[in-house]
Structure formats: C-alpha cells, structure tokens
Amino acid sequence: MNAMTRRIAVGTVAVSIALTMAACGKAGDDKKSDSSSSSSSAGGKTIGLLLPENATTRYEKFDKPLIEAKIKELCSDCTVDYANAAGDPQKQTQQVSSMIAKGVKVLILDAQDSVGIKSSVQAAVDKGIKVVAYDRLAQGPVSAYVSYDNEKIGELQGQALLDAMGADAKPTSKIVMIDGDPADPNAADFKKGAHKILDGKVNIAYEQSGLWKDTVANQKVTAAITSLGAKNIKGVYSANDGMAGGIATALKGAGINPPLTGQDAELPGIQRILAGTQAATIYKAYAPEAEATAEIAVDLLTGKDFKSIADTTATSGSGQTVPAHLIGATAVTKANIKDTVIKDKLYTVDQICTAEFAAACKAAGIQ
Incomplete structure (x- = not known):
C-alpha cells in the first residue's frame, strides 16, 4: 500500500460509506440500470457524471452516491447530471453529446472505451467543458485523472495467486489468466502488473480476455479446462470478482478448486473467499477515489487550483500527460477480511455472514 493510501483515515472512509448508504439505500437494494437521471437544470453549476457499466456492482452502489454526496458537501448549489452507459460505448458517446447539449460545465467521465471516446472528449472540451477522467484514463484533452495504481494492483493479484498456490507455485505449474476488457486501459495495467509477478514463476498456459463479463469468463475457463485438462490447472487469475464468479462455477462443474484471484472486493467475492472457492x-477503497474526483470537479467548476489533489501525472494512450491522483489498494484474503472491508464498513457482518456463510464466518473469526 502506498503512502497516499496510508494517509487516508478510516474515519473518512466510514463517513463516506455512511453517505453512500444514505444516498442509495442498503447494499443489495440497487437495481442494475442503464437509465439516466438528473437533479439539475441545464447549465448553471452542473457537473455531468458518466459511468461505464452496471455489471460491476461498485458503480451504482458506491461510486455514484459517493461522488454525488461529496459534490453536494463541497458545493451546495451544484447539481449532478448522471447517466450509465450499461457497457455500450456508443451509448456513452450519445450521453456525452447530451451532456454537451445540456450545457454542463464539468464532466466526470469513466470511459467504457477509452480510445473510442477520444473524439467525444475533444468535442466537450471544444465547448469549454472540463473533463475529469475517472477510474479509467480516457484519451483526449482531459484536465485531470483519478484512479488507483493499477499496475500495482496487478502485482498484488499476481502475488496473491502465488501465495495461495504455495508449493504449486513453480515454473512447470499451469495457470489460466482471464484478463479484463481490452477497451479498458486499466485492464492492460492489471495484466502488465500480474505478468511482472507471474512470468517465470508459473506456466501461463492459457490467457484470454473475459471482457469483464462473468458469462464470457465462464466460457473461457471452460475452454481452458477442455484444452489443458482439469487436473492440470493449478491456479486461475481473474482480473475482477465479477468474472471470478463465472470462473468459480466453471471450476466447480469440472470438479476442481484451484486458487482463484479477483478484484473489487465485491460481496459475492468476499463470501467465496470465506467459502474457500476464491483465494x-x-x-480498493472507493471513497478516496470518488471524493478526490468530486473535489477536482468542483475546483474546475469554480476556477480553483486542483494541483494539490492531483499530486502526480499519468500518460494516456494518446500520449497526453495528465495531472493525476493515484490511490493504493490492499489484497484481501480470509485472514484480513475483518481488518479491511468490515473495519472500513464496506459491508456489515450481517451482510457477509448470511445463513449460507455463517459457519465459514465463525471459522474465520468474523462471528
């Protein structure tokens, strides 16, 4: 974990999550939706918020309400115009055009396709709109970028897999890698970081993109099992928890349970870790990312200097150097669930330890 993450007080995270719960209800109440919502009138002190998809639960349950709450805290007369692309880059292009037409002053953009959205970013900037790249670094003239140290996250994933493999972590052991969507620049960083750790330590015998979809990941791992033989697979790298769910189903169907990684600390992922089907x-604490983004957006709206927040730089795929704020992350295993996601109030014990997982929670010292 980097120094920036260490400086984030747990109390801040707790308050932010409390704001989240107030904004979106208890975990599990949110329905997946590609709808657009607005609490704003056109123009004025309006900040647009475009998120990429809703298959990953974090965006609707955490990112959206945290960003909205922080903007309201910093700017009581600011409003947020929100839309989700539901995994469709063409829809997100249309949503950018809609934001331009409405006259938003700042646009927070989590790009579904970081390359394809470049011309839309340019169009927004040409109309005087400041664009903040959120979570994924969109190409084009963005003003700032807030995300995590994504290559480091890949390294954490790779090391977690090696640790879980134990004595099987050797150059002859075959593993399967299911990467994220190539349209997401973060996926390339996760992959790069994981390869830095895994290459030469194990035999990456099968590697494919799961497109951030559990169904696709399930199909890919099913193909890997057919190709390699179930008993020959000693570990599986999944770039996120959503795909890990589909992978776990495929592994169970083949009668095997090799170590499996993930990302995002989704509730089903935490429960699989307790049950022993994910290692x-x-x-990634969502509050620091969301709140830093909201602060930068409000600063851009009001003409203030945001460079104290954007304390480093990042280079986009189009070669632009962008002021950035990058946050660290933590690998979670059964041993530290209590000291991470529960301590930070991402989930309550009751949410994690349902009847199905009560015995596993007790064994892990959670209940």
Whole structure:
C-alpha cells in the first residue's frame, strides 16, 4: 500500500460509506440500470457524471452516491447530471453529446472505451467543458485523472495467486489468466502488473480476455479446462470478482478448486473467499477515489487550483500527460477480511455472514 493510501483515515472512509448508504439505500437494494437521471437544470453549476457499466456492482452502489454526496458537501448549489452507459460505448458517446447539449460545465467521465471516446472528449472540451477522467484514463484533452495504481494492483493479484498456490507455485505449474476488457486501459495495467509477478514463476498456459463479463469468463475457463485438462490447472487469475464468479462455477462443474484471484472486493467475492472457492480479491477503497474526483470537479467548476489533489501525472494512450491522483489498494484474503472491508464498513457482518456463510464466518473469526 502506498503512502497516499496510508494517509487516508478510516474515519473518512466510514463517513463516506455512511453517505453512500444514505444516498442509495442498503447494499443489495440497487437495481442494475442503464437509465439516466438528473437533479439539475441545464447549465448553471452542473457537473455531468458518466459511468461505464452496471455489471460491476461498485458503480451504482458506491461510486455514484459517493461522488454525488461529496459534490453536494463541497458545493451546495451544484447539481449532478448522471447517466450509465450499461457497457455500450456508443451509448456513452450519445450521453456525452447530451451532456454537451445540456450545457454542463464539468464532466466526470469513466470511459467504457477509452480510445473510442477520444473524439467525444475533444468535442466537450471544444465547448469549454472540463473533463475529469475517472477510474479509467480516457484519451483526449482531459484536465485531470483519478484512479488507483493499477499496475500495482496487478502485482498484488499476481502475488496473491502465488501465495495461495504455495508449493504449486513453480515454473512447470499451469495457470489460466482471464484478463479484463481490452477497451479498458486499466485492464492492460492489471495484466502488465500480474505478468511482472507471474512470468517465470508459473506456466501461463492459457490467457484470454473475459471482457469483464462473468458469462464470457465462464466460457473461457471452460475452454481452458477442455484444452489443458482439469487436473492440470493449478491456479486461475481473474482480473475482477465479477468474472471470478463465472470462473468459480466453471471450476466447480469440472470438479476442481484451484486458487482463484479477483478484484473489487465485491460481496459475492468476499463470501467465496470465506467459502474457500476464491483465494483473494483486491480491496480498493472507493471513497478516496470518488471524493478526490468530486473535489477536482468542483475546483474546475469554480476556477480553483486542483494541483494539490492531483499530486502526480499519468500518460494516456494518446500520449497526453495528465495531472493525476493515484490511490493504493490492499489484497484481501480470509485472514484480513475483518481488518479491511468490515473495519472500513464496506459491508456489515450481517451482510457477509448470511445463513449460507455463517459457519465459514465463525471459522474465520468474523462471528
């Protein structure tokens, strides 16, 4: 974990999650939706918020309400115009055009396709709109970028897999890698970081993109099992928990349970870790990312200097150097669930330890 993450007080995270719960209800109440919502009138002090998809539960349950709450805290007369692309890059292109037409002053953009959205970013900037790249670094003239140290996250994933493999972590052991969507620049960073750790330590015998979809990941691992032989697979790298769910189903169907990684600390992922069908996930505290983004957006709206927040730089795929704020993350295993996602109030014990997982929670010292 980097120094920036260590400086984030747990109390801040707790308050932010409390704001989240107030904004979106208890975990599990949110329905997946591609709808657009607005609490704003056109123009004025309006900040647009475009998120990429809703297959990953974090965006609707955490990112959206946290960003909205922080903006309201910093700017009581600011409003947020929100839309989700539901995994469709063409829809997100249309949503950017809609934001331009409405006259938003700042646009927070989590790009579904970081390359394809470049011309839309340019169009927004040409109309005087400041664009903040959120979570994924969109190409084009963005003003700032807030995300995690994504290559480091890949390294954490790779090391977690090696640790879980134990004595099987050797150059002859075959593993399967299911990467994220190539349209997401973060997926390339996760992959790069994981390869830095895994290459030469194990035999990456099968590697494919799961497109951030559990169904696709399930199909890919099913193909890997057919190709390699079930008993020959000693570990599986999954770039996130959503895909890990589909992978776990495929592994169970083949009668095997090799170590499996993930990312995002989704509730089902945490429960799989307790049940022993997933070895680790990566916990990325959403509040620091969301709140830093909201602060930068409000600063851009009001003409203030945001460079004290954007304390480093990142280079986009189009070669632009962008002021950035990058946050660290933590690998979560059964041993530290209590000291991470529960301590930070991402989930309550009751949410994690349902009847199905009560015995596993007790064995892990959670209940």
